[in-house]
Amino acid sequence: MMIDAEALKAIVGDDWVITRRDQMQTYLYDETTPDQRLEPAENVVVVKPATAQEISEILKLANREKIPVYPRGAGTGLVCGAMPTQDGIVISMERFDKVEEVDKENLMIVAQAGVTLGQLLAAVDEADLLFPPHPGDEGAQVGGMIAANAGGSRAVKYGVVRQYVKGLEVVLPTGEIVTMGGKLLKNNTGLDLMHLLIDSEGILGIITRATIRLYPKFAGTATLVVSYDDRHKAINTVPRILQSGVIPMAIEYVDHDVITMSAENLGMKWPAQQGTGHLVLILAGSSEDDVFYQAETMSDVCQNNGAIDILIAERHQEQADILKIRSEIYSAMKPLIAGDSDITVPPASLGKMLDALDEIAEKYETKIATIAHAGDGNFHPYMLKELVARGVAEDVKVEIYKAAIALGGVVTGEHGVGKIRLKYLELMMDPKQEELMRGIKQLFDPNNILNPGTAIR
Ligand SMILES: Cc1cc2nc3c(=O)[nH]c(=O)nc-3n(C[C@H](O)[C@H](O)[C@H](O)COP(=O)(O)OP(=O)(O)OC[C@H]3O[C@@H](n4cnc5c(N)ncnc54)[C@H](O)[C@@H]3O)c2cc1C
Missing domain, CATH: 3.30.70.2740 (Alpha-Beta Plaits)
Structure with a gap:
């Protein structure tokens, strides 16, 4: 397949197109394990646009020439979603790196798609606000997290990324730039295309900007590390916790040998030494007393279900270290x-x-x-x-x-x-549902240029 690098340079500028294979290695893979991952295609050009208009022009060109296009965030995905497996163009979103607005009145942040989770968390923290979800790799980009509807540790009480996305700017595969939603907490106008884009794994459009809901910071948080000598006891405690009336932000299970390996890998120390498995419970409340009450309730539930030891971390750094060690297990x-x-x-x-x-x-x-x-x-x-x-x-x-x-x-x-x-x-899939999914893809992307071979059959 002939990919006209000069035409791409004319759109984004000479400095933002990579054609040499040795300079594009990091754009060809994601974090999928080598034993599971696919091979990247031979003939790939990497393009780094800076505006939605530039992406629109690239997609129009790709449609004319029927060239596959692969949207790429930070490449922290674990299912080869961003990998170019056919000859084509990789669109890297790294230049969409601006937090445009933190709107404290509406409790919203407007960020370009290439802003990383780490950058987003820092901007939100600086405004004394909170973005509750925490998919493990803070290098992941806003666009990638939305395209994957990322989850992570803190989803139990406040949900996954989908729950936070209120508005999107998207470049459709055919090149139109559309905005969906806004700083709105309710919106029942027509079919919800925005939620179709969320979790669409880069096959229905390229996300360029997102409006994301924030929350006030919690007055208090605590992290409990609960140890068990049998992982079945740990796991069987979880439904009891969910039925207790206290909903933790996170209820994580980790094998002891796995989490200690993660700690060692980071040069850190896992705080719990007893047991073969642990539950990690992150609690957040409206006051110190509220958190204390939650911690007491959780301790009772865990002890009644076979816990052998419970550590409570209250200092910010201790809690951050526990989350870090958990997040870096992979x-x-x-x-x-x-x-x-x-x-x-x-x-x-x-x-x-x-x-x-x-x-x-x-x-x-x-x-x-x-x-x-x-x-x-x-x-x-x-x-x-x-x-x-x-x-x-x-x-x-x-x-x-x-x-x-x-x-x-x-x-x-x-x-x-x-x-x-x-x-x-x-x-597991129902054929009728798969047929509908293919129909939707066809409507958005009649030439099947955007991330072909991904998410749907
Ligand atoms: C150590 C580690 C821990 C992790 N922990 C979690 C976890 O706890 N929970 C979780 O859910 N995931 C987790 N992940 C997986 C990964 O971080 C998430 O899937 C993340 O959302 C991917 O973001 P990314 O920017 O790296 O996207 P990429 O890997 O670059 O792309 C992912 C998909 O999104 C598409 N895409 C990327 N950007 C855009 C865009 N702007 N517009 C349209 N499509 C786009 C790509 O085409 C691809 O299909 C973890 C990964 C690692 C390496």
Whole structure:
């Protein structure tokens, strides 16, 4: 395929087009494990536009020439979503890096799509406000988080990224620039295209700007690290917590050996030394007393369900360190694993899902290390590299998916389908729904140029 780099330079300027392969390596992959990831295509040009108008012109050119276009945020995705797997153009959003407005009156922030989560959190903190979600990698971009509808640790009480997006500016695959929503808390005008764009994994449009809802900071927070000598007891505590009347911001489960490895990898120390698994509960309240009450209630529930030790972190730095060690688990595990999974089951089925993971591990004589956004029913079981050598990694993965589906679950709760999970959709998708999805894609993108081979079959 012929990609006219000169025409692209005419749109964005000579300095913002990469044609040399050795200079584009970091744009060809994402964070998917090497054993799972696909190969990038041979003939790729990377373009770094700075305005929605430039993206519009690139997409019009791509439509004329029928060239695939791959929107790319920070490349922290775990399903090859941003990878160019056919010859085509990668649009990197890194120059869309401005926080345009923090509107304290409306409790909204307006940010360009390439602003990173870290930048967003800093701007929000400076305004003494709060953006509750925390997908693990703070390098992820606003556009990538919205396109993936990222979740993360703090979703139990306040939800995933979707709940915060109130307005979008999007360049459609055919080049039109449209705005959807705004600084509005209610909007029932017509079909909700904005929410269709959220979680569309870069196949329906390129997000260039977002209006995001914020909250006042909580008066107090605390993080509990609860230790168990049996991970089943830990996981089985979660439905009891959800029924207790106190809703933590986060209810995470981590295997002890996995979380200590993450801490060591960062040169830090995991605070809990007892037990084989931990729940990490992040509590937020309207006053110190409120947080204290929540911590007491949580301690009672955990102790009544077999906890052997409970640490309470109240200092800001201690809490930030715990979240950091939790958030960086994947970076520590990545060299050791063939792949991870992102299954989600109804919260009351968490225990049964863990039983199923144990049975699968026993059947294949392996260990399935597990972490979970447990309060969301969202497991990330890790499959060790040795399964690839034994030729059974795929069998183990499919068994995990089937077990989750049998419990009313799905093959992905937050990382998305991307390009590597398309083949598992047949395990669960209704053909009529897939037909509707293809129809929507066709309407937005008649030439199928935008991120082909992603999210839908
Ligand atoms: C250490 C680590 C921890 C993580 N923890 C979590 C977690 O807790 N929860 C969670 O949900 N995810 C997590 N992730 C996955 C990842 O960070 C999220 O999916 C994130 O939302 C991806 O953002 P990105 O900017 O890196 O997007 P990319 O990886 O660049 O792209 C992701 C998808 O979005 C599309 N896209 C990117 N930008 C745009 C745009 N502007 N317009 C349209 N489409 C676009 C791409 O085409 C691709 O399909 C983690 C990843 C790592 C490496």
